[in-house]
Amino acid sequence: MIVFDQVTLTYAETVVPVLRDVNLRVDEGELCLVVGRTGSGKSTLLGAINGLVPHFTGGTLAGRVTVDGRDTSKYPPRELADVVGVVGQDPVAGFVTDTVEEELAYAMEQLAVPPDVMRKRIEETLDLLGLAELRNRALHELSGGQQQRVAIGSVLTAHPRVLVLDEPTSALDPTAAEEVLAAVTRLVHDLGVTVVLAEHRLERVVQYADRVVYLHGDGTVRHGLPAPLFAETSVAPPVVELGRLAGWAPLPLSIRDARREAPALRAQLAAREIPPARAIAQPSGPAALRARKIVVRYGDVLAVRGLDLQLAGGQVTALMGRNGSGKSSLLWAIQGSGPRQSGSVDVGGQDPKDLSAAAARRLVGLVPQTPGDLLYLDTVRDELDQADRESDAAPHSARKLLDHLAAGIPDGQHPRDLSEGQRLSLVLAVQLTATPRVILLDEPTRGLDYHTKHALIEIVNTLAAEGHSVVIATHDVEFVAAAADRVIVMAEGETVADGPTAEVIVASPTFAPQVAKILAPLPYLTVSQVAQSLAEMQAS
Amino acid sequence: MATAVSRTTNPLLLLIVLAVLGLVISARRTEAPWARAFKYYAGMALIVIAIRVIFRAVFASGITPTDHILFRLPHIPTPSWYAGIQIGGPVSLEAVLSAATDGLRLACLLCCIGAANSLANPKRALRVLPGALYELGVAITVAISVAPQLIESVLRVRRARRLRAGRTSGFRALRSLFLPVLQDALERSIRLAAGMDSRGYGRAGRATPRTRRLTAGLMVAGMLGLCVSVYGLLGGTTPRLLGFPAMLAGAILCCAGLALGSRRVTRTSYRPDPWQWAEWVVAGCGVTSAILLFVNLGYDASALNPSYYPLRWPTLPIIPSLAILIGLIPAYAAPPPSRAPRTTIAADPITAQKTKMAA
Numbered sequence: 001m002i003v004f005d006q007v008t009l010t011y012a013e014t015v016v017p018v019l020r021d022v023n024l025r026v027d028e029g030e031l032c033l034v035v036g037r038t039g040s041g042k043s044t045l046l047g048a049i050n051g052l053v054p055h056f057t058g059g060t061l062a063g064r065v066t067v068d069g070r071d072t073s074k075y076p077p078r079e080l081a082d083v084v085g086v087v088g089q090d091p092v093a094g095f096v097t098d099t100v101e102e103e104l105a106y107a108m109e110q111l112a113v114p115p116d117v118m119r120k121r122i123e124e125t126l127d128l129l130g131l132a133e134l135r136n137r138a139l140h141e142l143s144g145g146q147q148q149r150v151a152i153g154s155v156l157t158a159h160p161r162v163l164v165l166d167e168p169t170s171a172l173d174p175t176a177a178e179e180v181l182a183a184v185t186r187l188v189h190d191l192g193v194t195v196v197l198a199e200h201r202l203e204r205v206v207q208y209a210d211r212v213v214y215l216h217g218d219g220t221v222r223h224g225l226p227a228p229l230f231a232e233t234s235v236a237p238p239v240v241e242l243g244r245l246a247g248w249a250p251l252p253l254s255i256r257d258a259r260r261e262a263p264a265l266r267a268q269l270a271a272r273e274i275p276p277a278r279a280i281a282q283p284s285g286p287a288a289l290r291a292r293k294i295v296v297r298y299g300d301v302l303a304v305r306g307l308d309l310q311l312a313g314g315q316v317t318a319l320m321g322r323n324g325s326g327k328s329s330l331l332w333a334i335q336g337s338g339p340r341q342s343g344s345v346d347v348g349g350q351d352p353k354d355l356s357a358a359a360a361r362r363l364v365g366l367v368p369q370t371p372g373d374l375l376y377l378d379t380v381r382d383e384l385d386q387a388d389r390e391s392d393a394a395p396h397s398a399r400k401l402l403d404h405l406a407a408g409i410p411d412g413q414h415p416r417d418l419s420e421g422q423r424l425s426l427v428l429a430v431q432l433t434a435t436p437r438v439i440l441l442d443e444p445t446r447g448l449d450y451h452t453k454h455a456l457i458e459i460v461n462t463l464a465a466e467g468h469s470v471v472i473a474t475h476d477v478e479f480v481a482a483a484a485d486r487v488i489v490m491a492e493g494e495t496v497a498d499g500p501t502a503e504v505i506v507a508s509p510t511f512a513p514q515v516a517k518i519l520a521p522l523p524y525l526t527v528s529q530v531a532q533s534l535a536e537m538q539a540s
Numbered sequence: 541m542a543t544a545v546s547r548t549t550n551p552l553l554l555l556i557v558l559a560v561l562g563l564v565i566s567a568r569r570t571e572a573p574w575a576r577a578f579k580y581y582a583g584m585a586l587i588v589i590a591i592r593v594i595f596r597a598v599f600a601s602g603i604t605p606t607d608h609i610l611f612r613l614p615h616i617p618t619p620s621w622y623a624g625i626q627i628g629g630p631v632s633l634e635a636v637l638s639a640a641t642d643g644l645r646l647a648c649l650l651c652c653i654g655a656a657n658s659l660a661n662p663k664r665a666l667r668v669l670p671g672a673l674y675e676l677g678v679a680i681t682v683a684i685s686v687a688p689q690l691i692e693s694v695l696r697v698r699r700a701r702r703l704r705a706g707r708t709s710g711f712r713a714l715r716s717l718f719l720p721v722l723q724d725a726l727e728r729s730i731r732l733a734a735g736m737d738s739r740g741y742g743r744a745g746r747a748t749p750r751t752r753r754l755t756a757g758l759m760v761a762g763m764l765g766l767c768v769s770v771y772g773l774l775g776g777t778t779p780r781l782l783g784f785p786a787m788l789a790g791a792i793l794c795c796a797g798l799a800l801g802s803r804r805v806t807r808t809s810y811r812p813d814p815w816q817w818a819e820w821v822v823a824g825c826g827v828t829s830a831i832l833l834f835v836n837l838g839y840d841a842s843a844l845n846p847s848y849y850p851l852r853w854p855t856l857p858i859i860p861s862l863a864i865l866i867g868l869i870p871a872y873a874a875p876p877p878s879r880a881p882r883t884t885i886a887a888d889p890i891t892a893q894k895t896k897m898a899a
Contacts, residue, residue, distance in 0.1 A: 052737070056734050078739075079740075079743060081739050081740030085738075088735060094732060095735075096735070096741075102810070106739060111740050115810065158740070332699075357705040358705035361704070368699075368700050373720055387704075
């Protein structure tokens with residue numbers, strides 16, 4: 001269905017090709033998973049399938065890409081619209097109309113599908129993706145998972161033979177992600193659609209893949225069946241890492257397969273005491289932040305309903321809950337910059353809401369969901385100098401912080417050109433220059449690969465060890481298992497669970513990490529815990 | 541309705557127009573975001589009246605000896621080379637009144653446009669455009685959806701700026717605010733363009749460059765003709781001769797262009813709005829009231845534009861009033877907006893069309 005023949009792609013103004021000598025063949029009805037680190041060319045590879053690269057982005061493509069027998073060098077993306085459907089990273093950015101039904105019809109209108117056929121296909125698509133009740137709703141009122149399903153539906157109505165999805169679940173909570181993936185697998189199994197999908201959170205998708213394309217990061221590509229390929233990739237989900245550690249062959253990719261292999265390992269581990277998931281000693285001392293009866297209201301909607309919260313210094317707290325459960329509103333309200341209708345916050349005897357912005361950020365620092373919003377100067381150096389001035393800190397203190405968090409970000413680079421992880425580090429350094437005791441991170445793991453997440457965990461650990469209290473709002477279960485001491489689960493603006501990480505997430509069907517599911521009832525959370533346990537076993 | 545307004549300065553008639561507009565809107569408005577726009581238009585209308593009156597009072601002109609002087613503002617002498625304009629001086633009742641009615645007329649026009657806007661989904665209204673104008677329609681659609689997104693990203697970035705305790709005023713703050721917003725907007729539009737492209741927008745169809753150029757030429761010429769004719773017809777003082785022939789020529793050219801352009805379009809539209817008797821009634825009412833006021837039938841033309849010299853209470857001409865009251869019918873004839881957006885939207889662009897047609 002899709003054939004890459006000796007494809008080399010070089011963007012203008014760069015010397016190093018993003019893709020080099022790529023030979024690839026994806027057959028009809030396959031679900032092909034594209035994996036690789038951030039910046040390894042995943043999006044470029046996906047874009048090349050329908051000709052957006054290079055027709056739209058520029059650059060030089062040598063070799064040949066054919067889809068369903070059509071050469072993308074001769075057909076621009078719009079002429080391939082009846083064969084390839086593309087859903088980008090941010091579905092909202094691609095919406096052209098404003099209601100669900102019109103959005104579904106848009107591609108068909110462009111393809112001049114007769115009205116009666118259009119009507120029929122829309123009804124079919126609404127049923128297929130479970131959107132029937134939403135047909136008249138405005139697109140901006142939908143939840144993230146619903147929007148993603150509409151975006152998929154809007155390209156499906158054109159009956160494409162190939163569906164290309166770029167990070168379809170990165171912004172979604174675990175339940176919504178499952179909804180979307182269930183719809184995708186249904187397309188593959190029932191309708192024979194070929195799906196090419198890129199995703200950082202491999203734990204969510206790896207079990208559905210028929211074929212994996214692995215980008216090494218130097219432009220070269222390997223592809224093959226998932227199990228043999230994952231035996232040696234540098235990015236791997238926890239289930240694969242556990243399989244590698246335990247030496248299971250063939251490598252299990254789903255929880256179900258792994259559990260079948262696991263009894264021996266479970267028996268081995270059952271006798272041993274479980275090492276703590278995190279090495280840091282639990283702090284005890286006065287609370288760093290005490291919030292009482294926080295209420296946040298937008299019009300008639302209560303986002304946070306009288307929530308109490310106490311944060312200790314040196315503790316990493318994860319804030320979880322489905323999209324729209326009030327996590328972000330709570331963080332902004334605590335920081336003092338967001339709305340707060342009632343309640344009080346006490347950080348060292350002061351309420352950040354009553355203080356000036358400059359004083360508030362010395363008490364509580366917040367890194368928002370799109371960290372780039374905080375950056376506006378032309379070079380990294382200017383940003384760091386500005387941060388020193390804003391915080392009345394000694395010169396170069398922001399630079400020292402940044403080197404401490406992520407070494408080797410050059411002074412002269414434009415903040416926009418940094419990778420996601422580097423930009424996050426820069427913003428974190430800017431916010432830490434003000435030396436707040438409490439640091440709030442809103443969805444920091446979005447778009448980060450496993451390596452960058454590990455680096456972020458190191459950073460968070462360092463901050464906690466220095467006595468900061470860190471709060472992380474996230475959907476990333478595996479990240480929480482490795483990074484957090486305490487988990488708070490929110491639903492409809494209220495706390496529904498609050499306690500040590502192991503207690504809260506092991507019991508939950510949606511929030512349990514893969515290792516916990518495989519080794520249940522043993523409350524292991526991370527692969528490194530298992531590794532430590534096995535190492536101790538060998539030593540003794 | 542706007543046609544009616546443009547031909548009268550009679551304050552009583554203008555007030556009737558406003559009342560009709562208010563009633564239609566309150567009866568047939570939806571909950572959609574664009575439906576809330578009317579109050580901004582009304583606000584703008586009030587400002588227009590106020591500005592008009594204040595200017596007339598400050599730059600006193602056209603005061604005749606017979607005027608009723610209300611009060612005197614301190615007179616500021618202007619240099620001799622600027623003698624045409626007086627600042628300050630006596631303010632007469634007549635001048636203020638005529639300024640107020642002039643303002644009221646403008647305000648009425650504004651409200652008419654506002655009413656059209658708040659009753660119709662702008663995107664939905666664009667869908668009735670003929671195929672040849674499709675590109676224009678898409679450009680407008682994108683522009684409409686960009687505005688709220690821009691506001692949203694300005695708010696987001698401003699909020700983020702507070703986190704950094706950045707300054708929120710002055711040139712540097714402006715730069716620090718607009719750089720991320722601009723980048724945001726650019727990225728968004730690039731992604732939207734990529735999305736539209738990969739969903740088949742702008743597929744070539746069967747057009748050759750020659751027919752495309754011909755279409756464009758015909759359309760421009762036709763539009764020019766229409767503009768001239770509208771000016772000729774509504775201006776009242778310009779010769780009628782300029783009006784009708786120009787309109788005819790313009791219309792023919794436009795139709796030719798549209799027909800030629802539509803031939804090359806390879807698109808279909810999904811569930812187009814049905815044009816039923818309710819739509820006919822609504823559109824008919826608009827046209828009837830426009831025509832009645834236009835043909836000067838059965839009433840004295842001077843009643844439409846009452847004089848202030850001598851000052852007297854304006855008379856209320858019967859037929860024009862009735863003509864305007866016809867505008868009330870749509871408030872009952874058009875299907876009421878229900879909770880299910882389908883019917884609402886189907887009904888609304890037509891109401892808007894009526895106002896637009898009349899305008």
